[in-house]
Amino acid sequence: MTAAIEARGVTRELPGPVPVTLVRDIDLAIHPGEFVAITGPSGSGKSSLLYLLGLLDRPSAGSVTLDGIETAPMSVDDLADLRLARIGFVFQFHFLLPEFNARANVAIPMRRLGRLAPAAIAARADQLLGALGLAEHTHKLPEQMSGGQRQRVAIARALANDPAVLLADEPTGNLDSRSAQTVFDLFRDFARNQGRSVVVVTHDHDLAATADRQVHLVDGRIV
Ligand SMILES: Nc1ncnc2c1ncn2[C@@H]1O[C@H](COP(=O)(O)OP(=O)(O)OP(=O)(O)O)[C@@H](O)[C@H]1O
């Protein structure tokens, strides 16, 4: 089976008088239906790896393929189109637009993709927010919500275009343990029952243990 996303020999260095290595020699293939957790100490390269897998950054060496297609030769615009249609990303910090309510924030990727009519976009936004326990909060601005609620809006936004690959960086960091479990259950269901690939960074070892596979990073390497 072709991996949904695969890193082969991926190294990312920041050049400079003293070069910094973010990740080194990463080999990682995530198949459709797989739910993978990435753990590791602070500064071990978890976010850096997720940015590379999410085509938000490019490797200094090695390759990242999406459905077996090499991404290195693609232009910035082509990568942006590919991300919009195929990849959902939950950032470590939510990056919601402050002047948009929850529903409008979730609608953004759908509006950019342009495949659904406005009424269908609003309905899908509400359905996603409802699945994340935010049915009563669709009209609230980010500043009117708690950190955990904002994080769940960001998760709904990442799921908006039904991505083949969902990458989430500490999506449960602001959540109580029950909400965190709900989010993990949703991710597992998204992977198993809808054949998607989910990669979640978490420092919570109990949650990580409920994933299909755990990848542990230390000093930018998989151990
Ligand atoms: N722009 C940058 N310039 C210099 N060093 C950086 C930069 N970005 C990341 N680093 C360094 O690269 C390493 C990996 O960072 P990264 O953010 O990927 O770690 P992380 O595992 O996500 O950490 P955390 O758990 O704290 O989020 C760290 O040592 C970090 O200080």
Ligand SMILES: [Mg+2]
């Ligand atoms: Mg990080």
